[in-house]
Amino acid sequence: MDIAKLVKKAKKGDDESFEQLIGSVRQKLYRTAYAYVRNEQDALDVYQETIYTAYISIKTLKKPESFSSWITKILVFKSIDFIRKESHHFTTDNEEIFTELIASENVDFIMHSMDLSEAFKFLNPTVKTIILLRYYHELSIKEIATIMNYPEGTVKSHLNRAKKELRPILKEGYLYE
Template identity: 35%
Template sequence: MNKIVQSMESEVKRAQRGDREAFIRLFRQLEPELYCLAKTIVRRDEDCADVFQETTLKAYKALSTLQQPKYFKTWVIRILINECNQLLRSRERTVAMAEVPETASSADYYGDSHKLDLREAVDHLDESLRIVIHLFYFQDLPIKQISSILEISEGAVRARLHRARGILAERVKQSREGRLAYEAF
């Protein structure tokens, strides 16, 4: 077991014994990954903040129920995904209007156009594919852990990854071909 996992495990045990600072350190360590995952699912910054806050609160309240501290990260990711899905369901019930276009340019945020092509392609994937891509490539989680988090088989995770990779490759290829054709004029 590597040192990071051991360190996280000992922090979880401290937090379970009532050490609030240990819990805060755990969430600070996971915050960038959790925020990116939330952004992938709910897309709006204010929704990400709400989801992250709810996830933190639920994890804190239910920490004593976590039986194996080594699965803390997986457990928290599952809580976050559930919170994201709940927010999306409530948004569907309350808002029936079209999304307002974002005022900030994506290019301002991502800078490099090659990264932009790929990021835009990932953002346009179906939610089930987008989450698997995010967990595998951005969170660097193994297929077995993704399977556990999403409560689907490892074969389903592999199939989604394969399908998403194919879609991404095609979209990036089309995007680059379009830019080359445009630059030729």
């Protein structure tokens, strides 16, 4: 069954449809949460909070076909909130939060080789998030722009800059579209 139909059923209170929706994004959501919080139990907590929030607010989803990007946005914000609470470091500057994330060596699950893993560590924190959303979650430029609250042109320029930075570091081309 397609996502739009499942969302419409879930909006009407069909729990089985909601479970099917979550099943379609479960693995990516957990891995994304883990990339942010760097701890299995904390990632599960963030994941569960995300599912709960999505469940109680699914009726607010305006475009059923954008379920995946909608729930990913919830997860990203839940992850950032978790990091803020855990570090007792309250800031509105996402750069500082993402800088902490980039220091993590536990995001290797998304990498296909040590070369890419090592190269990924050198990226600007914002660019790292954009690449995660683009190539791991396979979101469009427009969806990433919506999630990150950036103009589409800014997202495109971040992606292009990242590709230029990564090309000399990587021995084999990984970022081909």
